[in-house]
Amino acid sequence: MPETVIPETVKAAGATPAGASDEASAARAVQQMFDEIAPRYDLLNHTLSMNIDRLWWRRTARLFTHILRRKDARVLDLCAGTGDMSVALRAVGSDARIFALDFSHQMLHHGLEKYRRKNIQAIEADALHLPLGPACMDLVVSAFGFRNLANYEAGLREILRVLKPGGEVGILDFSEPQGLLGPLYGFYFRKVLPRIGTLISGVRGPYAYLPASVQKFPAPQEMVKRMEAVGFTNVSWTPYTFGIAGLYRGTKP
């Protein structure tokens, strides 16, 4: 098979918050940002998405029921934050061992009650340096976290490394809707949302970073190519809610 070539223009390594000069400083800025907004994160999330986020988490979890209902399955929620994706994974009747990993101490701290109630093990660690051996997970899911990684390719390689052969990945993240909705949504996302976010969180910055990070994130066709290039098979992207968000899926051969 010919190697997939990623054009120079879209080779951005990963998220680059304002002021970050390299991957290490980008990661530190992201971590600090989430530590700061953690106390109001859940409230903001549901307000700004008008609760559609709950539908997206549930829809994603349902697609992996065949793995989640297996008692012996091990599942990693990557960039789990305060745990709503993890809870949705458990809610499909899952008996699996679920691990919720994040590098923001505060985000995990604010999700601890959810993790305890749902028997989910929280791990404080960096998604680019997982403290896990190779081929130990049946499923890796990441909701609205992958886009924040300082190096997307390194993130994909790490996911591939920890998946068992035949294991699956699901990456749920924002995208930029096309067509008529595009400009309207663009106005809400770039102008209205950062203002409401700053107002509720009391923290300036993160909610300007959000639209910027979505703009920087590869478009769906490009992301699919990147997943194939690192070695995933059966790669697909399914738009959610007119393409405001979408789910990338892939399998480790």
Ligand SMILES: C[S@@+](CC[C@H](N)C(=O)[O-])C[C@H]1O[C@@H](n2cnc3c(N)ncnc32)[C@H](O)[C@@H]1O
């Ligand atoms: C937008 S939140 C999403 C949280 C949760 N998955 C959800 O759907 O609500 C993004 C999370 O990714 C985490 N994150 C970003 N980069 C990370 C990294 N390199 N390693 C671990 N966690 C990371 C942040 O700390 C933050 O909690």
